[in-house]
Amino acid sequence: MIDISHRDTVQPFTSMKHFPxxxxxxHLEGSVEPETLLTIASKWGGKLPAYELEALRPHIQMTPEQRGFTVFLSKFSVFRGLYTCREAIEYAVCCAVQxxxxxxxxxxxxRYSPSHFAAQGRFCERDVAHWIHVAMQRxxxxxxxxxxxxLTISRDYGFELASSTVDMALSMPDDYFMGLDIAGNELENPADPFAVLFEKFRARGRGLSIHAGEVSSHAHVRQAVVQFGARRIGHGISAAKDPNLMCLLRDRDVLLEICxxxxxxxxxxxxxREHPVCDLARNGVACCLNTDDPAISAITLSHEYELAVAELGCSEAFLHEMNRVALRHAFHPDQAWLQKKIGHYWQ
Ligand SMILES: [Zn+2]
Known part of the structure; x- marks a missing residue:
């Protein structure tokens, strides 16, 4: 039995950068830092609301006093106007991976939406997927x-666009998109109309990770698992309010991607301090720590680990366990190779 957290004891600050x-x-879209956007605008053009770093930040990053789902989503609009050429897209990918x-x-x-990167330059999504794949792997x-x-499809731009993007993705080589995600505003646009697209992806042996139960009800998490067959849920934290759902997640070994x-x-x-990740883990639900949109939240994954230790009292053993669980749920097609390559970091 792993000691998940010892919340009541004050944890000394430890940098987690050394921790693999x-x-x-x-999201690739939310991983493009303001410095990268300024470089792109100066080298290849494109519209920004400000051309000085500190003036640009509040347009694309959450400020200390800002809160709210729609405010968070609104930050993405600035990025779309910027990708006017292949080089700009490749540079954004390169900086995010580095x-x-x-x-x-x-x-x-x-994860990324080809439509997001294709919009400004009116590029073909197939070309965008190829450029991103090459830059990412290089x-x-x-x-x-x-x-x-x-692959990310958005609930917010309708079924037709999502459907054509999924068909494009499935016509590309397997390693271009190893899983499917649906993002966007889950309060206004439910996932039901997209079920047929999840099924297409699943039938090709690819993974499903559905954003659900972040700011919406735990019923959406149940639906993602039972109706759509998702192996992983983006966020899913409202599951902590439903003991039966936590049992279902545990029994089906569904992973919650916590941010x-x-x-x-x-x-x-x-x-x-009120985040339910430790409660979920104590109830046997598989969880791992992630960033979501590091550039918009102005964070790194190390920062999230530091918060987990300092604010939630997470033990190092639990951090190791979350990485082992994450590795087991990875959508990489060769699990044995992956375990051999990096599994030793968390043994
Ligand atoms: Zn997300």
């Missing part, structure tokens, strides 16, 4: 990190 980490829930490697992330699943190789791309700071920013939880 896995991130299964990170930042993860520099933070000692050993395995990263980086950078990963040079930085010594394993990066696996996942502490993002959950505070979207007001899914009032503060880190």
């Amino acid at each position: 980490k896995i991130d299964l829930h990170r 930042a993860a490697a520099a933070d000692n992330v050993k395995y990263l699943e980086l 950078t990963a190789l040079s930085c010594g990190i394993i990066v696996v791309p996942l 502490l700071t993002s959950n505070v920013h979207t007001e899914a939880v009032p503060c880190i």
Whole structure:
């Protein structure tokens, strides 16, 4: 039995950069730092609301006093206007992968929506997927990190666009998109109409990770698991309110991709200390720590580990366990190879 946390004892601050980490829930769109955006704008053009670093930050990052799901989602609009050429997209990918490697992330699943990067330049999504794949794998190789791309479709832009994106993704080589994610505003746009797309992806042996139960009811988490067959849930923290659902998640070995700071920013939880990750783990629910949108939340994965230790009292044994669990739920197609390659970090 792992000692998950000892919340009542004050933890000394420990930098977690040295700790090898896995991130299964990170959006490429929200991983582009303000410095990268300024470089892109100066080299290749594109519209920004400000061209000086400190003036740009509040447009794309949550400020200390800002909270709310719609505020958080609104930050993404600035990014879309910027990708006017292939080089700009490749540069954004390269910087995002380098930042993860520099933070000692050993395995990263980086999800993205080709539509997001294709919009401004009116590019073909197939071309965008190819550019991103090449830049991602080239950078990963040079930085010594394993990066696996996942496809994100958005609930907010309708079924037609999502459907054509899924068809494009499934026509590409297998390693271009090893899993499917649905993101966007789960309060206004339920996942039901997209069920047929989940099924298409699943039928091809790819993974499903559905954003559910972040700011919405635990019923959405149940639906993602029972109706859509998701092996992993983005956030899913409202499951902590339903003991029966926690049993279901435990019995089906469903992983919750936990993102502490993002959950505070979207007001899914009032503060880190009230985050239910330790309660979920005590109830046998598989959990791992992730960043979600590091550039928008102005965080690194090391920072999230530091919060887990300082605010939730998470033990080092629990941090190791979360990485072992994450590795077991990775969408990488060769689990045996992956275990052999990086499993030793958390033994
Ligand atoms: Zn997310």
